[in-house]
Amino acid sequence: MIDVSKQLKVPPLDPYFFIQEEDKINMDRLEKLSEKHPINVLVTGNQGCGKSSLVRQFASYYKRPMVTFQVGLLLEAGQLFGQQRLKEGETFYQSFLFSNVIRVPGCVIHLEEINRSENPHALNELFSVLSEDRSIWIDEFGLIEVAPRVIFFATMNEGAEFSGTDELDAALKDRFYRVRLEYPPLSVEKEILVLKTGVSSSVADEILNIVNKLRHNKQAPVDVSIRHSLMIAELAAMGAPLREAIIYSLQISMNVLESLLLSIHVETGDMKEELSHYERYVPPDYVPPQGG
Ligand SMILES: Nc1ncnc2c1ncn2[C@@H]1O[C@H](COP(=O)(O)OP(=O)(O)OP(=O)(O)O)[C@@H](O)[C@H]1O
Numbered sequence: 558m559i560d561v562s563k564q565l566k567v568p569p570l571d572p573y574f575f576i577q578e579e580d581k582i583n584m585d586r587l588e589k590l591s592e593k594h595p596i597n598v599l600v601t602g603n604q605g606c607g608k609s610s611l612v613r614q615f616a617s618y619y620k621r622p623m624v625t626f627q628v629g630l631l632l633e634a635g636q637l638f639g640q641q642r643l644k645e646g647e648t649f650y651q652s653f654l655f656s657n658v659i660r661v662p663g664c665v666i667h668l669e670e671i672n673r674s675e676n677p678h679a680l681n682e683l684f685s686v687l688s689e690d691r692s693i694w695i696d697e698f699g700l701i702e703v704a705p706r707v708i709f710f711a712t713m714n715e716g717a718e719f720s721g722t723d724e725l726d727a728a729l730k731d732r733f734y735r736v737r738l739e740y741p742p743l744s745v746e747k748e749i750l751v752l753k754t755g756v757s758s759s760v761a762d763e764i765l766n767i768v769n770k771l772r773h774n775k776q777a778p779v780d781v782s783i784r785h786s787l788m789i790a791e792l793a794a795m796g797a798p799l800r801e802a803i804i805y806s807l808q809i810s811m812n813v814l815e816s817l818l819l820s821i822h823v824e825t826g827d828m829k830e831e832l833s834h835y836e837r838y839v840p841p842d843y844v845p846p847q848g849g
């Protein structure tokens with residue numbers, strides 16, 4: 558088997574990542590627990606609330622190498638560990654990255670969208686590595702043991718449930734500590750927008766004012782995650798007027814947006830005129846072909 562430990566990296570720290578104080582304290586407890594015995598952590602929360610970022614930040618914070626596996630893409634059992642291959646008429650067993658990284662001490666292994674596996678049986682082999690004995694027998698190369706201090710982090714969207722049979726659900730869920738992430742309050746979200754995108758405090762206020770109204774819109778609430786508010790702020794930081802920054806970031810009907818903007822008296826000026834003016838989308842030095 559290949560030694561991948563040198564290729565794995567500690568992810569960069571996000572200097573502007575915010576979590577609740579209790580969660581932070583708890584992450585530290587989990588880190589300490591992992592020194593004593595193997596642990597798994599399931600991070601749940603709404604879309605774009607920072608689940609994947611939390612796993613990355615944890616790895617970075619404790620200087621652990623990290624790898625992410627898209628569990629949602631797994632089609633069959635065994636796909637994580639390796640597969641029989643054919644080469645010049647001979648079959649051989651090729652081990653995959655997963656078999657190698659679980660043997661890197663202290664590695665953070667992120668199982669993304671664990672509830673979205675195409676085929677629940679694809680997760681069968683995970684059971685044994687997630688259990689206390691942390692090992693799995695693979696006929697082709699014998700017993701694989703998970704290295705000390707390895708932490709498995711699974712992430713999944715709130716509301717969504719594990720797919721597959723109930724038995725499987727319970728067995729899998731049973732093996733995890735739980736961290737439920739909430740969207741931070743607006744004041745913190747504002748800080749995130751300002752720090753990460755460089756928009757002014759007043760622009761951040763304007764963005765969040767609208768975003769908040771969209772989220773609580775009685776007729777048709779729009780699910781605007783921090784990811785989305787960041788996207789809006791990034792466009793605004795690039796000089797986009799608020800209205801455009803929103804339109805280009807969200808799946809939202811013009812009518813809803815217009816009535817919202819009206820209701821909160823945001824100046825839209827001559828924006829309507831401007832938006833309906835079309836331009837060719839070509840580079841400034843583009844020369845059209847002759848005779849065209
Ligand atoms: N608490 C936070 N502090 C700072 N930035 C955050 C926070 N939460 C989310 N973000 C930012 O929002 C974006 C989306 O976060 P992330 O991808 O971690 O969300 P997720 O919950 O994993 O989303 P999904 O449900 O789509 O997998 C990232 O750019 C991240 O940096």
Ligand SMILES: [Mg+2]
Nearest residue numbers: 608609610712
């Ligand atoms: Mg994610």
